[in-house]
Amino acid sequence: MTAVIMVSAAVFVVPPLLQWAFTGTLIVGDFLDVTVYRAGGAALLHGEPLYETALQVGTGSFPFTYPPFAAVVFVPLALVPAWLCQALVIPVHVVLLAAVVQRCLRWMGCPDTRQLRRATVALTAVVFLLEPITWTMWLGQINLILLAIVLFDLTAGRRWAGIGVGIATGIKLTPGFFIVYLLCTRRFRAAGTAMATAAATVGLGFLIAPGDSARYWAGTFLDNTRFEATDSTGNLSINGVVARLMGVGDAQRVVWLVLAITVAIIGLAVATAAHRNGRVLLGLTLCGLTATAISPFSWSHHWVWLAPLTVLAATHASRVMLVCLAVLTFAWPVHVILNMDIHFPVLGISTLPPWHGLRILYGNAYLIVFTGALILAHRERRSPTHSLRGIVVQR
Secondary structure, eight states, X not given: OHHHHHHHHHHHHHHHHHHHHHHSOOOOOOOHHHHHHHHXXXXXXXXXXXXXXXXXXXXXXXXXXXXXXXXXXXXXXXXXXXXXXXXXXXXXXXXXXXXXXXXXXXXXXXXXXXXXHXXXXXXXXXXXXXXXXXXXXXXXXXXXXXXXXXXXXXXXXXXXXXXXXXHHHHHOSGGGHHHHHHHHTTOHHHHHHHHHHHHHHHHHHHHHOHHXXXXXXXTGGGOGGGTSOTTOTTOOSXXXXXXXXXXXXXXXXXXXXXXXXXXXXHHXXXXXXXXXXXXXXXXXXXXXXXXXXXXXXXXXXXXXXXXXXXXXXXXXXXXXXXXXXXXXXXXXXXXXXXXXXXXXXXXXXXXXXXXXXXXXXXXXXXXXXXXXXXXXXXXXXXXXXXXXXXXXXXX
């Protein structure tokens, strides 16, 4: 545990220090998104429109892209100083990440012992270096929080399972994909609870901000171009790949829709099979990755479900998967080697410049890892006690 923590700290600290020495720019974090969340909460608090114009944040302006219910959730952030929100981002996320890692290990059958706590600390130190996690902390994003809500909700085994999924869906639409997953796994009560909770969040939004709610649900939620072009290199979903290959247009949207539906069906089928074979955590992880892959727009920090996949891979011990995840985990210092003077956190190999046509590979590394996870899970679905030791739970 101590060795892993030391290596993790070195990998995290040394590259920014080298960049600071070479370029004079020290990359720590700008916490932009948590600032936008505060602005959304403040706009709702003061009766200002959420979607008509971009919100003024510091020296720039940025659109509010979440449902009105999210602005309700963000109101408390507007009541405390900005510096306090920013100071709490990394500590809160580290604690939350450790809780997620421990939950994964416990759900895989590890007893609550000193060894579990040491393994939790060691794996947290590794998962902390995953680029989606690093990028989430840099921005003060909400993705890891939503992952924790869904994970704890659907692994708690309590009577009111589904409430967390409904709340997460009310904050950001992507977790709504888990409602479909609950239906596929025949957890009808949890699916109904999730749908009722999500509907309640919409209703609360209309009650508190009727005008903003009408505008958002009338079509604003479908317009991802409010914050970035679909064919942007930052869009690491299937839609982004199609848009970059074909250009943005009607044909691109049709192709993406066909591919998204196909991948959704395959992802749900493999995740459901994993669930029925007792690999509950694997099923949830594949569902989360599928939702990210088929989303109209997925930044790298949306791929936070790579965190539980890393925990699973550490137990699974598949060399292929571990190598792929290692590339994503430790790729972010590469910009120091290339002397890339940027004002953003390192986005891993996906932001490397084009090189001999290979960008189609390293620029879509997340989708490739997701595809590999689906293939491995499908191939080994009939040998739960051999190749996937430690993942099967008897519950």
